[in-house]
Amino acid sequence: MSEARPPRREPVRPVGKGPVKSGIVNAWRLTVITFAWTTVSAWVWVHERVRIPSWLGSDGREAAVRLWTIAWLAFVWVLLWGTVSWANVIAGVVLAVAILVLLPLPRVPVEGRIRPLSLLVLISRLVFDFFVSSAQVAWVAVRPGRPPLGAVMRVRVAIKSDMVLTLAVDYLNLVPGTMVLEIDHRRRMLYVHVFDVRSDKKVRQFYRQVAFVERMFIKAFERDSEWHPSPYHGIHDDYHQVPPAGRTGAVSGERSARSRGER
Incomplete structure (x- = not known):
């Protein structure tokens, strides 16, 4: 009698990627590595050999x-x-x-980095203030009664960068009802024409709006670790280091010291 042979077993193939899929994955990895290496090499070459023209800026x-x-x-x-x-x-x-x-203008140093979340909040508030203020100005224009009482308000901000201060002034000019008439950039003082200041509530609302603009622009663009004072303006460090609630005292102290010096 012939011996019974055991059944032939098919070789077990490891479960995984096939040759086609493995080739595609390897080609993709090689492409990413090649692209990254080429990009970094090109950046290093440009950074070492290309110099920014003096009329374009220093950085x-x-x-x-x-x-x-x-x-x-x-x-x-x-x-x-x-x-x-x-x-x-x-x-x-x-x-x-x-x-x-x-016809070059005075160079404005660009410091800090953009914080996207704070910038998004700032833009959303700008759109909201634009529609609310437009509705308020339109209602005052058509309602019967006395015309609104306008005034020029003086407010001091703690924004350090000239570029960021310019953006903040543009913000106030875009919102109907406020218009910046003059900027004292050495003392960081803004003279703003306000459309309606008939009551203390309106005045407090204006100061709250400026405080919000100041706070959000600082959060969105400025960083103290990257700040370098500009030679084009003077910065009062004693004022910028004071919290917003205590800046009135800092301003009054500065005025009293100035008056004593004049005497």
């Missing part, structure tokens, strides 16, 4: 601001002509560069 952030200015001036030039063409675009860029080189 990358200031150069980015000036490049944005060139793009904006070229955009306005194209709008003035009313036709989008290569000739108008090139002429706008050339004219913008000529303005920056031949």
